[in-house]
Amino acid sequence: MSNIILFNLTTVLFGVASASYLGALYAKNGKIAVAGTWVCLIAAVVSTAALGVRWYESYQMGIGRIPVTNLYESLVFFAWAVNLFYLIVERKYRNRTFGAFVMPIAFFTMVFAVYNDSSIQPLVPALQSYWLHAHVITCFVGYAAFAVSAGVALMYLLKSKQEAAKINKGVVGLLPPCKMLDDLVYRAIIWGFPFLTVGIITGAAWANYAWGTYWSWDPKETWSLIVWLVYALFLHARVTRGWHGRRAAIISIVGFLATVMCYLGVNLVLSGLHSYGGS
Amino acid sequence: MADEKRTPSPMDRVWNFFTSVKLAIFTLIVLAVTSILGTIIEQNQPPEKYHQIYEDWAFALMDRINLFDMYHSVWFLLILVLFTVNLSCCTIDRFPKMLRVVRNPRTKLDENLAKTLSLSDRWKKKGTLSEWAGKYAEALSASFAKPKVTEEGGAVHLYAETGVASRFGVYVTHLSIIVIFIGAILGNVLGFKGFVNIPEGEAVAQIPVRGGTRTQDLGFTVRCNAFSLETYPSGQPKAYKSDLSIIDGGREVLRKTIVVNDPLQYQGIWFYQSSYGQAGGATAQVTVTRKDGTPMGAFALSANEPVPIDGYGIVRGVNYSENFQGNGPALQVTVEKPGKPAASFWLFQGGPDLDRQRNDSIVFSFGGLSSKMFTGLQVAKDPGVNIVWVGCALMVIGLIMAFFLSHQRVWVRLAQGTDGRVEVVLAGSASRNRLAFEKRFEKLQTGVKAVEK
Numbered sequence A: 001m002s003n004i005i006l007f008n009l010t011t012v013l014f015g016v017a018s019a020s021y022l023g024a025l026y027a028k029n030g031k032i033a034v035a036g037t038w039v040c041l042i043a044a045v046v047s048t049a050a051l052g053v054r055w056y057e058s059y060q061m062g063i064g065r066i067p068v069t070n071l072y073e074s075l076v077f078f079a080w081a082v083n084l085f086y087l088i089v090e091r092k093y094r095n096r097t098f099g100a101f102v103m104p105i106a107f108f109t110m111v112f113a114v115y116n117d118s119s120i121q122p123l124v125p126a127l128q129s130y131w132l133h134a135h136v137i138t139c140f141v142g143y144a145a146f147a148v149s150a151g152v153a154l155m156y157l158l159k160s161k162q163e164a165a166k167i168n169k170g171v172v173g174l175l176p177p178c179k180m181l182d183d184l185v186y187r188a189i190i191w192g193f194p195f196l197t198v199g200i201i202t203g204a205a206w207a208n209y210a211w212g213t214y215w216s217w218d219p220k221e222t223w224s225l226i227v228w229l230v231y232a233l234f235l236h237a238r239v240t241r242g243w244h245g246r247r248a249a250i251i252s253i254v255g256f257l258a259t260v261m262c263y264l265g266v267n268l269v270l271s272g273l274h275s276y277g278g279s
Numbered sequence B: 001m002a003d004e005k006r007t008p009s010p011m012d013r014v015w016n017f018f019t020s021v022k023l024a025i026f027t028l029i030v031l032a033v034t035s036i037l038g039t040i041i042e043q044n045q046p047p048e049k050y051h052q053i054y055e056d057w058a059f060a061l062m063d064r065i066n067l068f069d070m071y072h073s074v075w076f077l078l079i080l081v082l083f084t085v086n087l088s089c090c091t092i093d094r095f096p097k098m099l100r101v102v103r104n105p106r107t108k109l110d111e112n113l114a115k116t117l118s119l120s121d122r123w124k125k126k127g128t129l130s131e132w133a134g135k136y137a138e139a140l141s142a143s144f145a146k147p148k149v150t151e152e153g154g155a156v157h158l159y160a161e162t163g164v165a166s167r168f169g170v171y172v173t174h175l176s177i178i179v180i181f182i183g184a185i186l187g188n189v190l191g192f193k194g195f196v197n198i199p200e201g202e203a204v205a206q207i208p209v210r211g212g213t214r215t216q217d218l219g220f221t222v223r224c225n226a227f228s229l230e231t232y233p234s235g236q237p238k239a240y241k242s243d244l245s246i247i248d249g250g251r252e253v254l255r256k257t258i259v260v261n262d263p264l265q266y267q268g269i270w271f272y273q274s275s276y277g278q279a280g281g282a283t284a285q286v287t288v289t290r291k292d293g294t295p296m297g298a299f300a301l302s303a304n305e306p307v308p309i310d311g312y313g314i315v316r317g318v319n320y321s322e323n324f325q326g327n328g329p330a331l332q333v334t335v336e337k338p339g340k341p342a343a344s345f346w347l348f349q350g351g352p353d354l355d356r357q358r359n360d361s362i363v364f365s366f367g368g369l370s371s372k373m374f375t376g377l378q379v380a381k382d383p384g385v386n387i388v389w390v391g392c393a394l395m396v397i398g399l400i401m402a403f404f405l406s407h408q409r410v411w412v413r414l415a416q417g418t419d420g421r422v423e424v425v426l427a428g429s430a431s432r433n434r435l436a437f438e439k440r441f442e443k444l445q446t447g448v449k450a451v452e453k
Helices: A002-027 A030-060 A071-093 A099-114 A131-164 A178-211 A219-237 A246-268 A273-278 B002-006 B010-018 B021-040 B047-053 B056-064 B067-072 B074-103 B111-116 B129-143 B164-190 B354-358 B385-404 B434-449
Strands: B119-125 B148-152 B155-162 B192-199 B203-209 B214-231 B237-248 B251-258 B264-266 B269-290 B295-302 B307-309 B313-321 B330-336 B343-348 B362-381 B408-416 B422-430
Touching: A002 A030, A002 A071, A002 A099, A030 A071, A030 A099, A071 A099, A071 A131, A071 A178, A071 A246, A099 A131, A131 A178, A131 A219, A131 A246, A178 A219, A178 A246, A178 B269, A178 B385, A219 A246, A219 B021, B010 B074, B021 B067, B021 B074, B047 B056, B056 B067, B067 B074, B074 B164, B111 B408, B111 B422, B119 B434, B129 B155, B129 B408, B129 B422, B129 B434, B164 B385, B192 B203, B192 B214, B192 B269, B214 B269, B214 B362, B237 B264, B237 B269, B237 B362, B251 B264, B251 B269, B269 B313, B269 B330, B295 B307, B295 B313, B295 B362, B330 B362, B343 B354, B343 B362, B354 B362, B408 B434, B422 B434
Parallel strands: none
Antiparallel strands: B119 B422, B148 B155, B155 B408, B192 B362, B203 B214, B214 B237, B237 B251, B264 B269, B269 B295, B269 B362, B307 B313, B313 B330, B330 B343, B408 B422
């Protein structure tokens, strides 16, 4: 299947990009980071083509369905979205140090995907719904935004220690100022949060249409609510004395860990109605 | 007076407690953390299953605090109530203040205000006050918003704003949560959820609800005409289909074939395809004809169930073989005629006329085994669901208002200077996304300054 070859190439490109950004930080050489940007751009084209080819190939197999319906596809879609999100951030903030903290997330996601079943299988009856498209796409765009936010939050935690001590040296010295990092942590979340909200709502609408209940407290639903609560907490913490800054950054990282639990942990560790997402 | 300020009354303290963002932070953390429990402990399982996992004392304790149905427990509902009270109090506390500010904006740019605004510019122009006030009002209308003009103490103040809706975003979002809760409560009180299995050809008018503890009258009858299962070439299930009829007042008023993700609705009650299975044992289809060829009808023989044939005797299906003596599927029947010993013989599916060789007054032919299926339907009535969707829509609208709109304000003050020229002050502020506003302000600044007489 040619889509698999393209996805494998994407994995390699994400790896090269991550290495470039990390190397640029380590060697304090901006030129290596520029190469990283180009690799990310190529990876964006290749991964978009891969998704398109996979979609096309599903039609050739007589199945014909959007490539966001199982674990493998959701992982590659997530990595695709993280990469795009990162490129937008890099362009807007004109800073390449973010790459060292964000692109490894995309790379390891692809590596994890490679170890999962990548065959195109027909949809079981429960998944044959147009709600599927809206639900999965909005959720994963949200997740990608949270991944970017958590990567930057980690940078904030590293940087804030140095800024507090009024020193500016080493690898951390290259990172943008705390004010900018804090702003970006927040900005990524105000994109992710509405997408997650729409993802949960479309999931509820779909569940109501398929099972007659929009909310049944199954582990997947509950974890999506937990993720939502953590980011709601972030939004309130940021405007509360004693809770912004480091604590808000930690909440962003906790939020992303909860997202990973909701996305992978529930399928791999717990059981519930969403079991088809795990194979 | 000073003492009163230092020690607020107990009522004030309670109010301050319920309107604090700290309480919101606390409730959000408690909700998030306790919610995890119910995802680790499987909910609503039979007690035997819990006994296998937990020690007796642990089971007793967990059962006591409702951990096996925690999302419907009193303590979890209390946290939700606290959350809602906090949300409502915050709204009651802050909304009127915000409304007052929005309704009566500071339209005059005095020196105090000018000092607090980071974006400002000053310049002087030759000409009259009213002339420049008119020009600048026009310029603001064209590139920002129509300004409100106030004259006071020999100065003219222009005030223009956009994106006021941004201030309402947070209230719309908070209100949406309450709307969703109202919808959920209505659905729980006025609606019902149940599950019913209907064998093909049969009908039901009542369904068990609340885990079978109560029965709900539908007010009409739903019949399953047929159930079918489609598979992909690989054998994976492709579609579960139930052909359903609604019978109301003795006649069929609605008929629809439902599949998963395409339910049937009648009088606010929804029927969802949920499961299926085999209803009872298989039956053998047997056609009966007279020796002269006159058809006498068909029977469905259940295993060992006697079926009488008028003027002939009693027939039983006693055995079935997938491949009897290498001749394919066959059914063994026994016939008891009055006053005669029972006769037993085989009927072959592949040879419908072979029974003539028995040279009896009646000829049997075996049409094959058929197994009757049942369809499993989820049945739900939820009068609150549309309110929930309204709440969801409000939430998305509220979030977009709160996150992506910005209340941007621009002031211009014109005053007659001591040197005869008009002194102009331009200032602006934005409630959020200040970077984007800075760019917009710079553009406005150059635009306004370039205005000629």
